[in-house]
Amino acid sequence: MSKILTLGEPLVVFASEDQDKDLVTAKHFQKFLAGAELNVAVGLTRLGHQVTYLTQVGNDPFGQFIISAMQANQIDASNIKTIDTAWTGFELKEQVSQGDPGVFYYRKNSAASQVTPEMIDALDLSEFDHIHLTGIFAGLSKTTLATAEYCLQKAKAAHIPVTFDPNLRPQLWQSEVEMKTILNRLCAQAEIVMPGIGEGQILMGSDDPETIADYYLNEGVKMVIVKVGSKGAFIKDAAGHQDFVAGFKVKKVIDTVGAGDGFATGVVDGYLRKKPIAEILRQGNAIGAMAVQHQGDSDGYPTAEALADFLQTN
Ligand code: KDG
Numbered sequence: 001m002s003k004i005l006t007l008g009e010p011l012v013v014f015a016s017e018d019q020d021k022d023l024v025t026a027k028h029f030q031k032f033l034a035g036a037e038l039n040v041a042v043g044l045t046r047l048g049h050q051v052t053y054l055t056q057v058g059n060d061p062f063g064q065f066i067i068s069a070m071q072a073n074q075i076d077a078s079n080i081k082t083i084d085t086a087w088t089g090f091e092l093k094e095q096v097s098q099g100d101p102g103v104f105y106y107r108k109n110s111a112a113s114q115v116t117p118e119m120i121d122a123l124d125l126s127e128f129d130h131i132h133l134t135g136i137f138a139g140l141s142k143t144t145l146a147t148a149e150y151c152l153q154k155a156k157a158a159h160i161p162v163t164f165d166p167n168l169r170p171q172l173w174q175s176e177v178e179m180k181t182i183l184n185r186l187c188a189q190a191e192i193v194m195p196g197i198g199e200g201q202i203l204m205g206s207d208d209p210e211t212i213a214d215y216y217l218n219e220g221v222k223m224v225i226v227k228v229g230s231k232g233a234f235i236k237d238a239a240g241h242q243d244f245v246a247g248f249k250v251k252k253v254i255d256t257v258g259a260g261d262g263f264a265t266g267v268v269d270g271y272l273r274k275k276p277i278a279e280i281l282r283q284g285n286a287i288g289a290m291a292v293q294h295q296g297d298s299d300g301y302p303t304a305e306a307l308a309d310f311l312q313t314n
Contacts, residue, residue, distance in 0.1 A: 002129040002272040004044055007054045007120075007151060008037025008137045009112035010070070011105075012062045012090040015255070015295050019095045023104055026094065032296035033069050034091060036134045036167050036261050041075050042298040043265030043287060044132075047307065049272070052076040052128070054119055056111040062088035063111065079123065086111040093257060095295070100256050105171070113140040117150040130272055131155050131162045132264070133190070135183045139172030145182065152189040161222075163271070164190035165264050166199050176202065188219035192271065194264060196227040209234035210242070225267055225281065227260065233281045245281035248289035248314050258297030262287035265301060286310050 013034035016026040033042070041051040053075050057063030059082050066088065070077040089107030096102075107113065115137075125131075131151065138148040155162050166183050173179035180203050187193045187203075193216050195203060200212035213224035213236035223237040230250075236242040263284040270280030287301060290310060294300035302310060 002049050003127060004041075004049055004051045004130045004132060004268070004272075005054065005123070005125070005128045006037040006041050006051060006132045007115065007147065008134060009035050009089055009107065009110065009140060010038040010053070010055060010057065010066045011035040011107070012065060012088065013093050013103075013297065014090070015093045016095045016101075020097055021094070023092045023094055023102065029092070030295070031065070032299070033066065034093075034258075034297045035089075036136050036165065037132065038066075038070070039258050039261035039298045039301075040132050040265050040268065041070070042073050043262060043301040044268060045074050046301050047265065047269045047304050049269070050076065052079055052123075054079040054115070054123065056081045056083050056086075056115050056119075058082070058087040058111040059084045060088055062090055079119070081119070083111050083114070086114055088112075093255075095255070103257070107140070110140070112137075113144055115147050116143045117147045120147060120151050120154060125154050125158045125160060128160055130268065131160055132165075132268055133162060133186075134165045134167040135179075135186065136167045136169050136172065138182065138186055139169055139179065148186060152186060156189060161191035161271075162189070163192040163194065163264065163268055165260070166193070166195050166203060167260070168199050168202060184219070187216055187221065190221060192223045192225065192267070193221050194225040194227065194267060196229070196260070200226060209244070210236065213242070223271075223277075225284070227263060232285055233263070235277045235281055237277065241277055243278045243281065245278055245285060247285045250289050250292055253292045255295045256292050258294075258300075259288040259291045261297065262291035262301055266307075283307060283311065286314070289314075
């Protein structure tokens with residue numbers, strides 16, 4: 001069991017029950033937890049780790065739902081502030097029979113977007129074995145960007161490894177150039193980065209897994225994992241070890257959202273348990289494959305036993 005810290009924007013998602021209807025015409029929705037970092041927090045606690053989530057929610061039913069769901073999932077929510085001056089963010093998500101569902105966010109000026117670096121000072125970072133960050137939190141506002149940068153700086157000084165998932169959300173940034181410049185700067189301060197090939201194309205101009213990995217390794221990152229969609233993933237580390245591991249075949253894809261965070265969960269767990277690089281990728285791929293068979297982002301994430309069982313039988 002490791003102690004992990006994450007910062008981010010936990011969201012409520014209303015997932016449409018009306019297949020292939022757009023968000024204007026869909027009438028029936030089901031409520032789930034969402035948010036990239038929260039998905040990873042759920043995944044890692046399910047695998048037996050202790051996760052602390054730092055953020056802010058509004059004094060509203062969504063905020064209360066998120067905090068009680070975190071507590072039910074054994075995530076440490078003691079560093080979540082409830083504030084009266086902003087609402088908790090939420091989103092609507094389509095249900096599609098093929099491809100990625102459309103989503104619409106209500107998150108501008110949300111409570112989480114008003115997190116400031118001082119919140120990090122309330123923590124003793126030396127208590128943590130690992131920190132997980134994404135580019136979403138950094139893109140929410142000037143203060144969340146400052147918080148992410150401050151967290152990276154303090155983690156480096158305390159020798160705590162950080163995983164950084166760029167998780168591109170162009171709508172959060174003023175321009176593609178701004179998104180690219182800032183995210184590449186943040187990636188360079190992390191121990192492990194895990195872009196997808198589409199993200200590599202935008203961030204550094206190539207969709208070739210090894211070229212993407214070499215770019216971040218040259219920036220000082222220790223391990224780069226490149227997601228090649230359902231095909232699998234490529235890994236290369238600073239010592240020159242590299243591997244490609246194919247993804248698992250899935251009979252029926254219900255919803256692709258949350259698969260990337262499931263993959264990140266498997267990677268962080270494998271890294272913390274010091275598994276061989278191919279095994280790290282295999283378990284990332286496994287959790288990604290389990291995630292897409294459920295509509296909620298994190299509903300398909302396994303316990304350690306269920307993951308071991310999946311890996312043994314697939
Ligand atoms: O990775 C999936 C999550 O990111 C989703 O639940 C929420 O898209 C989201 C976001 O931008 O936080």
